[in-house]
Amino acid sequence: MAQDTRTSLLDIAETAARSRGFDGFSYGDLAEASGIRKASIHYHFATKAILSAALMDRYHASIEQVCTDIEARHQSVADRLAALVAFYRDALGGGETLCLCVAFTISRDSLADEVKDKIVAFRAMMTTWITALFELGKLDGTISAISAPEAEAHATLATLEGAHLAAHAEQDLAAFDKATKLLLAR
Numbered sequence: 409m410a411q412d413t414r415t416s417l418l419d420i421a422e423t424a425a426r427s428r429g430f431d432g433f434s435y436g437d438l439a440e441a442s443g444i445r446k447a448s449i450h451y452h453f454a455t456k457a458i459l460s461a462a463l464m465d466r467y468h469a470s471i472e473q474v475c476t477d478i479e480a481r482h483q484s485v486a487d488r489l490a491a492l493v494a495f496y497r498d499a500l501g502g503g504e505t506l507c508l509c510v511a512f513t514i515s516r517d518s519l520a521d522e523v524k525d526k527i528v529a530f531r532a533m534m535t536t537w538i539t540a541l542f543e544l545g546k547l548d549g550t551i552s553a554i555s556a557p558e559a560e561a562h563a564t565l566a567t568l569e570g571a572h573l574a575a576h577a578e579q580d581l582a583a584f585d586k587a588t589k590l591l592l593a594r
Contacts, residue, residue, distance in 0.1 A: 422463055422467070424441070425460075425508060427505045427506075430514070430515035460519065463508060464527065467509070478492060486545070489541060489545075489551060489592075497588075503575045513569075538565060540557075541561070552594050
């Protein structure tokens with residue numbers, strides 16, 4: 409039961425963080441949503457810093473698996489890139505939510521150093537994966553004009569994160585689509 413409660417609390421906290429940001433929810437909110445007392449939440453996650461670190465660990469592992477799944481399902485680099493863009497688009501929940509990394513970054517000053525480090529590690533993992541994608545793209549030719557894979561990976565991640573913010577601000581997926589249109593056209 410403890411693991412189920414822990415997982416449930418992580419699910420509730422992730423939903424809250426992705427829709428309202430790190431500063432937009434409290435243990436009181438989690439208690440209300442989960443139906444358990446705040447003291448019970450503190451049993452599982454003594455502090456919000458510990459909770460947010462656990463969220464980032466879980467998110468990191470989950471997105472690594474998404475990348476692995478994309479590689480398994482799509483042979484061409486163009487299809488893999490399109491699948492990554494689609495994954496980020498789906499994570500918007502119609503413009504109501506952000507990916508966890510972006511949601512936490514908005515509240516960077518409120519985060520524990522450990523969580524900031526986990527965000528940096530997550531972004532490094534993503535840029536490494538996208539760099540490998542562009543390097544492979546130079547070989548398979550399904551993406552046009554690849555000149556500097558690592559630089560393009562950083563630009564791609566920034567585009568996806570920025571597109572998330574634009575769509576969230578407007579609560580409209582069209583903002584995401586406009587921001588990623590050139591990326592997908594390659």
